[in-house]
Amino acid sequence: MLSYLIRRILLVLPVAFGVSVICFLLVQIAPGDPLTAIMAIDATAEEQAAMRAAYGLDKPLPIQYAIWIGNLVQGDMGKSIATGRPVAAEVFGAVKNSLLLAVSAAVIAFPIGIFLGFLAGYFRDTWIDRAVTALSITGVSVPNYWLGIVLVIIFSVNLSWLPSMGAGPGGSQSWAWDWAHIRHLVLPAVTLAVVPIGIVSRTVRALAGDILSQDFVDALYAKGMSRADVLRHVARNAAATALSVMGLQLGYLLGGSILIETVFNWPGSGFLLSNAIFQRDLPLLQGTILILALFFVAMNLIVDVVQAAIDPRIQRT
Template sequence: MLAYAIRRILMLVPVFLAVSVIIFLILHLLPGDPIDNLLKVGAPVEQRTEMMARYGLDRPLPVQYAIWLGKLLTGDLGTAIVARRPVADLIGQALPHSLALGGLALLFSSVVGILLGFVAALNRDRFLDRAIMGGVLLGSTLPSFWLGLLLILAFSVQLGWFPVSGARSWSSLVLPVLTIGLGGTALVARITRVSMIDVASRDFVMLLHAKGLSPLRIQLRHVLRHALIPVVTILALRIGWILGGAVTVEVVFARPGLGTLLIKALNQHDYPVVQASLLMLAMAVMLGTLFGDLLQAAMDPRVRGALA
C-alpha cells in the first residue's frame, strides 16, 4: 500500500509540470497584457517599454516560465501586477471562502445523494424510484449559473429568506451550497442506486436472507456498506471539481472566493494571479484524484490484493 501511494504521488509530478506549462502558455498567448490596465490612454511607448521590463514581460516565454516555476517551487507565487500585492495574500483571503462553499456542497451532495439512492434502490422499478431518478436527472441538467439565479429570484427576492449576495453570514452560504450541491446529488444518487442493486444480487446477500435477517437490516448494515465503496471514490474525485464549479457560482452570488478573484484577474490580464488561481484549481483536482485512488485501495480488499 505504501509503495502504491508513493508511485501515485510521483505520477503527479509530470502531470503538475504539464499543467503548469499549459496554464502559462494559454495566458501569455492570449491578446492583451496587464500593462494595458496600468497605463493611461495615450501613454508614450517608452513608458510601456519600461514597465514591460520592470515586470519581466519583455523576456522570452521560456525564460519567463523558468523564473515563474523556480519561484513557485520555493513557495513564492509572485506579486500581482495590477493589485501590487503578494499573490499568496490574495489567495489566502479568497481560498477559505471557496473551501467553505465547496466543503458544505460536498457534504450536502453526499448525504442527500446517498439517502435518495438508498430509497430508490429499495423501491426499484416502482413509482418512487422513477420519481427520484427523474428528479435528480433534471437537477443535474440545469446549468449552475441559471439555477443560482432562479434560487435568488425565489428565496431572496420574492421570499426574502436569504441574502442575495455576499459572505457576511452563514445564511449567505445556503443558496450557493444548494446550487453546487444539487448537481453532485444527482451523480451520487445514481451511483448509490446502481451499486446497491448490484451488491443486492450477490450470493452473500442471499445467504443473509436465508439466515432470517430482516431485509432492512441487510440493506443498511451489509448492502449499503459494500455499495459505498464506489460512492466514496466518486466523492473524493469530486473534491477538485466542486472547487472548479464554484467559480461561476461565486460570481453569481458575488462571494469573495477564488472564482471571483480569478474572473477579476482574467479581466485585468494579471498573469501571476490567474496562473496561481488556475494552478490551485488544477491541484485540487489532482489531489482529489489521488485521495480517491488511495481511499479505494484502503477500502477494497481486492484492490489491496492487486497491489501486493
C-alpha cells in the same frame, strides 16, 4: 500499503509538472497584452519596454517559466498586476472561501444523494425509483446559476429570509460560524449542492441496484442475515466507487463554482478567476488556475488512496 502510498505520491510529481506547464502556456496563448490595462494610453515605447522588463515579460518563454516556477516553489506567486498585492495571499484567501462553500455544498449534497440513491436502488422499478430518477435528472439538467437566481427571487426578494450576496459582515477576509455569516452561505451552498445530489444519487442507485442483484445477496439471506446486515454488506461494496465519485465531485465543486460565486458575489476562487480574466491579470490568473488544478490532482490522489485502503480487490503492492 505504504509502498503503494509512496509510489502513488511520486506519480503526482510529473502530473503536477504538466499542470504547471499548461497553466503557464494557456495564459500566454490567450490574446491581448496584460500591460495595456494598467499602462497609460499615451505611454511611450521606452516606458512600455521598462514596464515589460519590470514584470519580466521581455524574456523568452522558457526563461519566464523557469523564473515563475522558481519563485513558486519558494511560495512567491508574483504580484497581481491589477491590485499590486501578492498573488499567493489573494488566491489562498479566495480558495479558503471557495473551499468553505464547496464543503458546505458537499455536506448537504452527499448524504442526500446517498440516501436517495440507496432508496432508488433498493426499490428499483417502483414509483420511488422513478421519483428519485426524475428528481436527480432534473437536478443535473437545470442550469444552477438560473436556479440560484430563482432562489434569490424567492428567498431574498419575496420572502426576505436570506441575503442574496456576499460572505457576511466580515467581508471576504473573515469568516465566523455564527448565524450572521452562515445565513449568507445557505443560498449559494444549496444551489451548488443540486448537481452533485443528482450525480451522487444516480451513481449510488446504479451501484446499489447492481450489488443487490448479485448472488452474494441471496447467499447472505440464505445464511440467515437480516436486512440491516445485508444493507451493511451492500454499503461496504459500494463505498469504494461512491467515494471516488464524491471525491471528484468535491473537486468540481471547488473549481466549477465560478457562475454560482458570480451570481451570489461570493468572494471565492471562481469570483477571483473571472475578475482576473476580465482584467488580464496574468500572474493572478496563472496562480489561481494552478492552485485549483493542483487541488484537483490532490483530490484524485486522496480518492485513489482511500479506495485502495477500503477495497481489497485493488492491488495495493
